[in-house]
Amino acid sequence: MKVQEILNNLETKHPGEKEYLQAVQEVLESIETIYNENPQYESAKIIERLVEPDRIITFRVSWVDDDGNVHVNLGHRVQFNNAIGPYKGGIRLHPSVNLSILKFLGFEQIFKNALTTLPMGGGKGGSDFNPKGKSDAEIMRFCQAFMLELWRVIGPNTDVPAGDIGTGGREIGFMYGMYKKLQMENSGVLTGKGLNWGGSLIRPEATGFGATYFTKDMLKTQNDSFKGKTVCCSGFGNVTWGVALKVTELGGKVVTISGPDGYVYDKDGLDEDKIDYLLSLRASNNDIVSPYVEEYPEAVFYPGKKPWEVKCDIAMPSAIQNELNGEDAAQLVANGVQYVAEVSNMGCTPEAIEVFHNHKIPFAPGKAANAGGVGVSGLEMSQNAMKINWTKDEVDAKLHQIMSSIHVACEKYGTEEDGYINYVKGANIAGFIKVADAMLDLGVI
Template structure:
């Protein structure tokens, strides 16, 4: 495999899909040497096959708003690779959704799911519909219209969507209700469901919890400990909530949150009361963080700025892709940051990652750090298939075990001669090689 030649061909076929091309290049560059040591992969053209989705569904979603006006959105499902199990990946409802973003997320999902040790392939989907400011009835009507188009292509052994940005418990409920009506069956076809109809305990917190478990192992491997560390996080949705909650519980101090309006610096650190307040604010369709500073004295709101200028030990981007760029990375490095862990998917720009690795700052990529969410979705699938429900302690114990397995795989494939752990290289090689071997064993299909 020659990465530059392959990327040139992809850029020719998919011009303008910057997020997708970025994700593909990041993986291929790190696995190129290992890939070329296995001639059977080149003989089966695994690289050329793995970078293209199996199929993409695009459809219009007409729905009626509360004023009786007809609205039309676009819907997508990218079924990327199912070599090791049913397609699995979230649905994102946000105005920024386009095919490039969904292809990047679906491509990342292949290897993230492979790392979990669970039998799940990679997929992603969503719509440019914006739930913000919509009534419950409008959200319900949109979800029902969306599922009317999607339901034929998904199933518990075929493709199992979940939530993502803009798709929480409310949306999953409406989507599942319509699927159940159309398919005339109760199955585990969606994850992130409510506890009254097949959901799993710990699922809402799992991405943030799993990220903190992974970070704790990063620190322990480096001879350090999480207790007493100061952490900057971005965002304040479910992912940031889970990360802040677990980090605080384990003795760290989370001093930032952020929104589209700017960020909050709270030197005292978030606690349960502050986290609950922000969740209530988010639930009211208010995604700004400025009110936090009025509510809690001692904190400061910085409009239009990002939290990566604060002096911290650990940075954990929890919001969206490419949120931490090269300049942010320079500020973090200058302020002595020791660890960076992506909790969002592809949260760091390539130049930021390069700087972290160059300066030997320990960097954990999203496909490893945030895999706890999809891992717990996989556990929900297992519970649904067996028609049982595990306790919170059982699910959390399995989540611990999975994150530990992912960390071990990163160490196995990412340890450099000088002892530095290149977690990006380790995660990419471990996930890629598992899927690649499976594709070779199953033939050209």
Template sequence: MNIDKLMQSLEAKHSGEYEYLQAVREVLTTIEEEYNKHPEFEAAKIAERLVEPDRIFTFKVPWVDDRGEVQVNLGYRVQFNNAIGPYKGGLRFHSSVNLSILKFLGFEQIFKNALTTLPMGGAKGGSDFNPRGKSSAEVMRFCQAYMVELWRHIGPETDVPAGDIGVGAREVGYLYGMYRKLARENTGVLTGKNLEFGGSLIRPEATGFGGLYFVKQMLETAGMDIAGKTIAISGFGNVAWGAALKATEMGAKVVTISGPDGYVYDESGISGEKIDYMLELRASCNDVVQPYAERYNVPFYAGKRPWEVKVDIALPCATQNELNEVDAKLLIENGVICVGEISNMGCTPEAIESFLQHKVMYGPGKAVNAGGVATSGLEMTQNAMHISWTAEEVDDKLRQIMGAIHEQCVKYGREADGYINYMKGANIAGFLKVAKAMLAQGVL
């Protein structure tokens, strides 16, 4: 595989799609050695076929706001690869959504889903519509208009969307309601549903829970205990909430949360009612964390990110490329021992390189945050079997899945000096499963 030649071709065809190109380069660079051990992969042009999505749907979404004015947004669905199962990946509703971001997310989803060992392919979708500040009636009308365009292309054995940024239980409910009306069937075609119509217990917490299960195993593999460690978390939504909840349960102390306005430093630890208050903040639609500082009389740092705080563990939980090289150097100088991406591609390539050079434990998003899609897969299973598992049963299965992912990362990521390159391990493990499936099914 000639990575430079392949990347030059992609850059020429997809100029300006920085997030997508970044994700592809990261994967290709880490799998190159393993890929070249398999001449059958090169003969079948597996890499060239894998880096391009199977198809992309782009459509306009006209809807009427509460003032009676017509609004028009763009909608997308990127179906990337379904070699090991139906397309699976979330829908993101946010003003920042564009094709590059959705392609990067869909590409990452291929390997993340493969790592779960569940039969799910990779996809992603969404719109530049932002639910924040909109009434529930406006959100409903938008979701219904979006699904009018999407429903023909999805199904329980074809493509199963889920939630993501801007798409929670409310949005999934509106989307599912319109799908059910149009398709005239009740099937598990979306995950993240309410419990009353096919949802799974602990789904809102699952990404954060799974991330902490993975980080705990990283530390244990290095002979350490998570109990007593201090943790910096970014974000304050469902992912950060689940992470803070589980970290506290494990005996660690979470000292930061953040938003677009800055970050809060709570030296005494974010636990108990403070974690509950994160959900109140999330529901307020203000998208800021300063009220937490005012309520609990703790410092707030406007316009800054939490990575300047001295902690043992850093957990990006917000969005892509939120931790850069400068942040990484600050964390390293302050003695950080572990960084786990619970957001998708939370660290820039330069930050990752700094962590690897200094032998800091670094867990990539496709492994660390796989708990969310794993639990979505468990929701699909419950829907298909027409049953509902208890929270304990779902949580136990989630632990097992995260343990299996960690085991694969260690298997393929351990280097000669004993350091575990989790990024390399995750990419190789996920890639091999998908590549072998593609090879077995012929050129499609």
């Protein structure tokens, strides 16, 4: 495999799609050796087929606001690869949404889903619609208009969307209501549903819980634990909420949260009341975190800054892609960080990852550490198919098992001669082998 040649061809075909090209480059560089050792992959052109989505659906979404004004947004669904199961991936509603971001997320989702051991392919979707500041009625009209186009190409055994940034239980409910009306069926076509109409327990917390479980196993390889550890997080939504809950339960202390306006440092750490406050802060339909210090004056707000300047034992970026760069990584290393777990999708830039690897800092990539959310979505699909509901403890135990199996796979394929575990390499190789072998079994289609 000639990595640079493939990347050059992709850049020619898809100019300017930097997030997508970054995601592809990371995977190709990790799997180059194993790919070249297996000529059957080359003869079947697995890479050339894998880096291009099966299809991309783009559509207009027209909706009317409360004042009677008509608005037009773009909707997309990227169905990337279904070799091991139906396409599976969230719907992102955010002004930044474009095809490069959705293709990067969909490509990552292929390997993330494969790592869970559940039969799910990779996909992603969304719109440049901004739910912030919109009324419930406006959200409903947009979601219904979005689903009027999307319903034709999804289904419980075809493509199962879920929530993502901007798409929570409210939005999933409006989308599912319209799908149900159009398709005239109750099915597991969407995950992240409400608990009283098909949802799974601990789904909102699952990404954060799963990342913490993965990090716990990462610490265990060093005969270490969360007990007494200081943890820096970014974001302040469901993902950070889940991390804070589980880290606190395991004896660690989360001391930062962040938003577009800056970050909050709370030296005392987030306790149960503060963690609950995160949810109310997010529910206030406002992106800013500065009100935290009004509620808890012992904390300090740093406007326009990122939390990676704070001294910590463990850094867990939990907000958005490329939020932690090379300079941030160097600052963390200088301050003595011992572990880094990427809870957001591709939360660290390639330069940041290089810094961590060069300093032999155990680093968990998002496609491994962040797989808990889609893992529980897969469990929700199973519950829907069987028309049952598992208890919170049952779902949590299955999630723990999924994350432990992912860590085992990363350790198997990522352990280097000096004993350092390259989790990026391990995750990419483990996910790739599963998908590539399935593609070989299915023939050229």
